[in-house]
Amino acid sequence: MTRMLASVTGVDEAEIALAGGVDIVDLKDPKAGALGAVSIQTLSRTISLIAGRAPVSAVCGDLPMEPETIRAKAEEIAATGVDYVKIGFFPSANAAACAAALEPLAARTKLIAVLFADLAPDFELLPVFAKHRFHGAMVDTANKANGRLLDHLPPEQIPGFVDRAKSLGLMVGLSGSLEAPDIPRLLPFAPDFLGFRGALCGDSGRTGSISAEAVSQIRELVPEVSRAGGSSSVDYRLLAARGYSPDTDPTLGTDKIFVRDFVLPVQIGAYSFEHGHTQKVRFDVTADVLQVTDHPEDMRHVFSYDIIMDGIRTIVARGHVQLSEALAEQVATYILENPRVVRVTVRVEKLELGPGGVGVEIERKRQSAGRGVASGSAGRKGQSAVSQPRQERPEVVRRAVVKLGGSTVRAAELESWIAALAGSKLPVVIVPGGGLFADQVRETQIRMDFSDTAAHAMAILAMEQFGQIILDRDERLAPARSLQEMARASDAGKVPVWLPSSLALSAPDIPVSWDITSDSLAAWLAGKLGAKALLLIKQTGAFFGSDTIDSLATRGIVDAGFAAMLPDGVDFHLAGPKDAAGAGALLAAGNLPGVAIAAPVRPARKAG
Numbered sequence: 001m002t003r004m005l006a007s008v009t010g011v012d013e014a015e016i017a018l019a020g021g022v023d024i025v026d027l028k029d030p031k032a033g034a035l036g037a038v039s040i041q042t043l044s045r046t047i048s049l050i051a052g053r054a055p056v057s058a059v060c061g062d063l064p065m066e067p068e069t070i071r072a073k074a075e076e077i078a079a080t081g082v083d084y085v086k087i088g089f090f091p092s093a094n095a096a097a098c099a100a101a102l103e104p105l106a107a108r109t110k111l112i113a114v115l116f117a118d119l120a121p122d123f124e125l126l127p128v129f130a131k132h133r134f135h136g137a138m139v140d141t142a143n144k145a146n147g148r149l150l151d152h153l154p155p156e157q158i159p160g161f162v163d164r165a166k167s168l169g170l171m172v173g174l175s176g177s178l179e180a181p182d183i184p185r186l187l188p189f190a191p192d193f194l195g196f197r198g199a200l201c202g203d204s205g206r207t208g209s210i211s212a213e214a215v216s217q218i219r220e221l222v223p224e225v226s227r228a229g230g231s232s233s234v235d236y237r238l239l240a241a242r243g244y245s246p247d248t249d250p251t252l253g254t255d256k257i258f259v260r261d262f263v264l265p266v267q268i269g270a271y272s273f274e275h276g277h278t279q280k281v282r283f284d285v286t287a288d289v290l291q292v293t294d295h296p297e298d299m300r301h302v303f304s305y306d307i308i309m310d311g312i313r314t315i316v317a318r319g320h321v322q323l324s325e326a327l328a329e330q331v332a333t334y335i336l337e338n339p340r341v342v343r344v345t346v347r348v349e350k351l352e353l354g355p356g357g358v359g360v361e362i363e364r365k366r367q368s369a370g371r372g373v374a375s376g377s378a379g380r381k382g383q384s385a386v387s388q389p390r391q392e393r394p395e396v397v398r399r400a401v402v403k404l405g406g407s408t409v410r411a412a413e414l415e416s417w418i419a420a421l422a423g424s425k426l427p428v429v430i431v432p433g434g435g436l437f438a439d440q441v442r443e444t445q446i447r448m449d450f451s452d453t454a455a456h457a458m459a460i461l462a463m464e465q466f467g468q469i470i471l472d473r474d475e476r477l478a479p480a481r482s483l484q485e486m487a488r489a490s491d492a493g494k495v496p497v498w499l500p501s502s503l504a505l506s507a508p509d510i511p512v513s514w515d516i517t518s519d520s521l522a523a524w525l526a527g528k529l530g531a532k533a534l535l536l537i538k539q540t541g542a543f544f545g546s547d548t549i550d551s552l553a554t555r556g557i558v559d560a561g562f563a564a565m566l567p568d569g570v571d572f573h574l575a576g577p578k579d580a581a582g583a584g585a586l587l588a589a590g591n592l593p594g595v596a597i598a599a600p601v602r603p604a605r606k607a608g
């Protein structure tokens with residue numbers, strides 16, 4: 001779930017922010033630069049006032065990129081007992097040295113690196129932050145008079161940042177003069193938090209004071225994380241954030257939201273001469289959107305056409321698409337993921353191949369166009385009742401292998417996932433990811449230069465480390481090192497958690513390579529078990545029902561070996577943080593959360 005961070009100047013504004021239900025209170029002096037620091041006294045007093053009612057972050061100021069200067073200031077801020085210390089990384093050759101200087105502090109305080117979208121951010125610093133044990137990274141803007149985040153970091157580039165950070169185990173945030181219309185455009189990328197200041201100040205501007213009304217308006221658009229940690233089968237807050245709720249007047253009709261003559265350069269076409277370059281493609285999209293009120297007042301009540309254009313840009317940015325039909329399907333699937341959309345028409349037209357244009361127009365609609373909220377997870381992707389080009393309807397499966405990503409180890413959703421899997425009526429075997437334990441192996445191999453064989457073994461043991469954490473969380477789980485132990489655990493009414501070293505290290509058909517991570521090992525186990533389904537649980541939501549395994553591998557969402565390791569006939573599902581809330585109900589009913597991904601198209605496998 002995406003949390004709301006509010007930047008405040010001290011105790012008075014902190015009270016307003018807390019009353020407005022913000023998730024993280026951030027101390028910042030907007031009159032002292034991009035990351036203006038408040039005084040230590042103000043910070044201490046505000047921490048005392050908040051008294052644990054919400055996590056507190058604080059910025060260090062617009063400091064020169066000098067390791068010792070930054071380390072000293074961060075130590076001073078950390079000494080106040082703040083939960084997160086935000087450190088600005090302005091463009092500098094010293095950035096890595098500054099990150100290294102902070103590692104000792106990172107071992108005891110959660111550090112968040114702040115990059116600046118308007119200062120040519122170097123996202124190659126993300127692995128450096130992870131290497132030096134930072135807790136998170138975010139993007140903000142330095143010059144608040146020079147536009148918003150999306151003016152500098154276009155939507156199609158955001159999955160790359162968010163997804164890369166999460167794959168490194170970093171908490172990830174987006175901010176930078178964000179306004180209400182930006183929120184529904186950014187939520188699909190599932191950042192861990194969105195940061196606000198200017199939008200909370202109403203007409204007074206970010207150097208004015210935040211207002212309770214402005215805080216409330218933004219709060220309504222960012223679905224509130226369930227503080228109880230509980231999960232409900234339907235995330236009404238998420239629906240409310242999208243301006244849709246089950247008690248909407250059923251007599252209301254639909255509006256047509258459209259984008260016309262949206263022309264982009266697209267890598268598309270099946271012919272060889274169409275590869276290696278782009279061609280102009282025109283998109284025309286019309287979405288039938290359930291009305292939520294006949295008096296629309298603000299962003300809660302509308303479906304932004306920006307979402308349609310962002311979705312098209314994001315899909316196009318993934319790379320070459322063979323067919324116009326496939327591109328149209330991907331666009332339709334993306335748009336129908338919003339619960340208010342009941343029907344969508346997508347027209348894709350190549351403008352450089354024919355007299356006026358050639359292409360395809362498709363119409364896709366939600367099968368149950370009623371107003372009732374789809375049962376199960378409202379945030380569930382690709383498994384709504386939408387008429388999908390592929391068989392997407394969940395079906396009871398004999399057994400599923402479920403890989404719980406190591407990047408969930410720090411996530412708020414971890415407990416929900418473990419509870420859902422431990423309570424599953426669907427026979428599952430849990431495969432733990434390697435996560436930050438495996439990242440430690442990669443880092444150590446760089447420093448000590450040992451072989452890939454050793455690293456491979458260590459990474460598999462890293463999976464066992466996370467496996468022990470999972471086992472420790474729920475007594476309905478049981479360790480299993482062999483297929484027999486898995487069977488015995490299931491027979492005893494327990495859910496087996498695979499501790500892979502015994503099986504995986506002796507398996508001749510598991511290559512020794514960093515291309516093979518717990519994704520591929522989970523696929524391998526699915527083959528050994530004859531499982532009907534495989535679910536990968538990730539800490540990113542930057543994927544869609546229209547993705548293919550190749551497009552997922554290209555973006556690093558599954559490992560490079562996964563396509564080859566996935567057995568034929570196994571239903572592959574992918575789930576992210578938004579699916580955690582509804583996972584319990586789905587698994588209890590024998591279904592899988594998340595979105596079904598099409599099986600890879602393979603040449604006929606040799607017999608034998």
Ligand SMILES: O=C[C@H](O)COP(=O)(O)O
Pocket residue numbers: 005006007026028140141144175176177178195196197198199206
């Ligand atoms: O991270 C939060 C920042 O303080 C956002 O401030 P802003 O909305 O004025 O850019």
